[in-house]
Amino acid sequence: MSDLPAVIAALARELPEVHVRAWAQILRGHPAPHPAIRGLLTQARTGAVMGARAARLIAAWSAADPPPPGSALALALETASRMHGETHRRRTDIVVSGPHSDEVPVRLTSSVIIEVIRASRTSLLVVSFAAFGVAEVTRELVRAARRGVQIDLVLEGTVEDGGALRGASTPPFEVLRPLATFWVWADRPRTGGSVPALHAKVVAADEEVALLGSANLTDRALAHNLEVGVVLRDPDVVGRLVRHFHALMHPKNGPLRPTTARH
Structure with missing residues (x-):
């Protein structure tokens, strides 16, 4: 050269x-x-x-x-x-669950979620369609809340509550009810008999790092399903994503509404 x-x-x-x-x-x-x-x-x-x-x-x-x-x-x-x-x-990494190949170094979705939660110092945004089980994730969220991290959990509701989730019997993350703010998509626009779903999956820490992917916060998704995702470390991009959800949480005109007050 x-x-x-x-x-x-x-x-x-x-x-x-x-x-x-x-x-x-x-x-x-x-x-x-x-x-x-x-x-x-x-x-x-x-x-x-x-x-x-x-x-x-x-x-x-x-x-x-x-x-x-x-x-x-x-x-x-x-x-x-x-x-x-x-x-x-600011590099982007690929995250996988389930079967893998030699083309992508394996970073299991469950371990990356724990890594993102542990990286948080002031705030955590967690968004998921389905959420149940995931005891290790729940423990890390509790630890984060107890060290002063503000946690916003945006979760899909059941059909009975006006959401699109079917078959959920146990409310997710019940132990976090006194420690975090839970959000639900209220007043959804409907077309015919269909209900639009809150289908995003995001875990973002401090507007610095975020995991986006296909995996729900369920044991099967994190350990057995074929799932893929990306880890973003660009604060500009992660910040815009988090601020988008914060805008949806606006108390006057945001479609996301809190379901429980944070203590």
């Missing part, structure tokens, strides 16, 4: 931030490329492939027309490294 921007981008992905900082310090002390700089970069941070990476950078730097000063090269490398780190922190 002789394309300097491409080499910088590749090194930003390959090198830890501590390596980038060490290399940037050396590059700032050299106004132009020189073969001796390769040895200085290699010695700054040892590693099996550091020499090859240093050689790649020096070659691309020398081939640039005109070669930028070392200070500019250092700034470009640090900037690319920071952008890569930010992108990595």
Whole structure:
């Protein structure tokens, strides 16, 4: 590779931030490329492939027309490294339940839900069509509430309550009634005899990270069904999603209504 921007981008992905900082310090002390700089970069941070990476950078730097000063090269490398780190922190992961393949590293839906709940510090939004069982999830929600996290549970109601859920006998998350706010979709528009369903599945923590997927909060969905989902770590995207539900909870005109007061 002789394309300097491409080499910088590749090194930003390959090198830890501590390596980038060490290399940037050396590059700032050299106004132009020189073969001796390769040895200085290699010695700054040892590693099996550091020499090859240093050689790649020096070659691309020398081939640039005109070669930028070392200070500019250092700034470009640090900037690319920071952008890569930010992108990595906001990465999206795939989550699966049920059978899996070699194409997707398995991150079980149940373990990711627990991870998201444990990550919460101030707020949790939990949305599901069906919800029952899931004792481990319930325990984590209780722990979150007891450490001061505000929890909003948006759940589908039964047919008897005006919802679309059939066959549910035990109210979900009863132990959380004194600790969280439960919401239901009220005054739904109806077309003929059909009832629109609250079919979304979301677990979002602090407007920072969210799990979206096909799995309901049931033992079968989290352990046995073939389900897929994604983990979002982009605060801009997660924030818009959470604020959408908060808008639906508006006390004057929101279609979501609380079914129990939070203590």
